[in-house]
Amino acid sequence: MPYYHIWTIGCQMNKADSERIGSYLEQIGCQSSPEAEEAEIIVLNSCVVRQSAENRVINKLDALKSLKRRQNPILALTGCMVDSRVDELKRRFPHVDLFFGPQAFFELSRFLASRGLAPEGLEPGLVLSSSPSPSIFVPIIQGCDNFCSYCIVPYRRGRERSRPMEEILCEVERLAACGVKEVTLLGQNVDSYGHDLPQEPDLADLLSQLNQIAGLARIRFLTSHPKDMSERLIEAMAHLEKVCEHLSLPLQAGDDDILRAMRRGYTVEHYRELIGNIRCVLPHVALSTDVIVGFPGESEEQFQRTYDLLSELRFDTVHVAAYSPRPGTIASRKFEDDVPAEEKRRRREMVESLQEVIATEINRKLLGQTVEILVEGRKKGKWQGRTRTNKLVFFGDEADHLGELVKVKVGKTSPWALQGRLA
Secondary structure, three states: OOEEEEEEOOOHHHHHHHHHHHHHHHHOOOEEOOOHHHOOEEEEEEOOOOHHHHHHHHHHHHHOHHHHHHHOOEEEEEEOOOOOOHHHHHHHOOOOOEEOOOOOHHHHHHHHHHOOOOOOOOOOOOOOOOOOOOEEEEEEEEOOOOOOOOOOHHHHHOOOEEOOHHHHHHHHHHHHHOOOOEEEEEEOOHHHOOOOOOOOOOHHHHHHHHOOOOOOOEEEEEOOOHHHOOHHHHHHHHHOOOEOOEEEOOOEOOOHHHHHHHOOOOOHHHHHHHHHHHHHHOOOOEEEEEEEEOOOOOOHHHHHHHHHHHHHHOOOEEEEEEOOOOOOOHHHHHOOOOOOHHHHHHHHHHHHHHHHHHHHHHHHOOOOOEEEEEEEEEEOOEEEEEOOOOOEEEEOOOOOOOOOEEEEEEEEEOOOOEEEEEO
16 A cells, blocks of 8 residues: 655645545555655645745655655645646646646546556545545635735635535535534635525525535634624624634734725724724634734834734734735736835734743633634544634643543633643
8 A cells, every 4th residue: 555645834735635636646556654654645734825835845855855866755745836837837836747737636546547556537535535634625716816925825825716505515424424513714804705606595594504514603704804704794793503613813913004005995994993893792702913014115113013013902813924026917027025124024023922922821711711622633532622712721631531522621821722621
């Protein structure tokens, strides 16, 4: 039985694609290996949203050259690094056997079929293993129509394309029947779901239908866009019992001029009011956000407005990144990357320090409380899972709790996770 190895970097959409590639490879008789050195098929799923991510992919490709010479595994590259300029990639990385873009799974199946490793016509899709993960990513919309000035995604994943609601419902019903307890609906802009389908169903409609599926315990979705977050969707979150009280709503900047340069389509005041409305309808919601520091032209005063807004709104989680120009984006053509790297690093560390304090205070309120978690696996001898509000929780116990919903009494808190014991 040949072994395969998948290396994934980047967003949850990449992780979902890798899950489908892995399940396909198992269907044709392969077995997963955590080590590339053992594998006869190696797939790298790439990300180029930031320069640091692209550099990691390049380093990984370079590191596999010697393995390719020694053992000659099939080496494939997919993800957002693969665009229309495949000839250039072939020139840079001649040891790679196959380049296929995001969601272009048919190219992998055709290639393996041509090598006699797979039957003709069988393509990656939803192929469940005998013991699927308790929590699964389910893509519902691909691509993005927003063209934020810093973002490469629309150029690599294309325009928005929603999956038919019936197809998604059928998939999630199969997942639930196989023991999956939680699904996370994915899209670069998940709030746009359905606008390109007949009858134009929206995300609230989809959530309402998924909420009725027997065996399914939890539903999440990400990533949302502030300009598309509707009152109807907020109300659906409040009234559908399986939809978790957790929302990812990227801010990106706390200054109107920077938001305008980013082409985000909203103002600081609109974002502030939206957060207020969400917390009014969902008082116990946990909010996460994304922030970019050092965008071209960002002054110290403009950064301070972002810092002050984060201090005011007090998110549960903040993902902060320093701006890096991506060739082909509007910002790379229009703006000079004029904020020094050291200043970007200082601003990023300021946000991280602030968020550590805020998260410490938020999580400390859970000390002594009993929370429900879905157990997703073990790490360093302890079971781990997440609350409905996406708090990571660890507890020790010898029994097998994988896939169970259990109650844990919190005995220790930190900015990043909670520790406890079974209640």
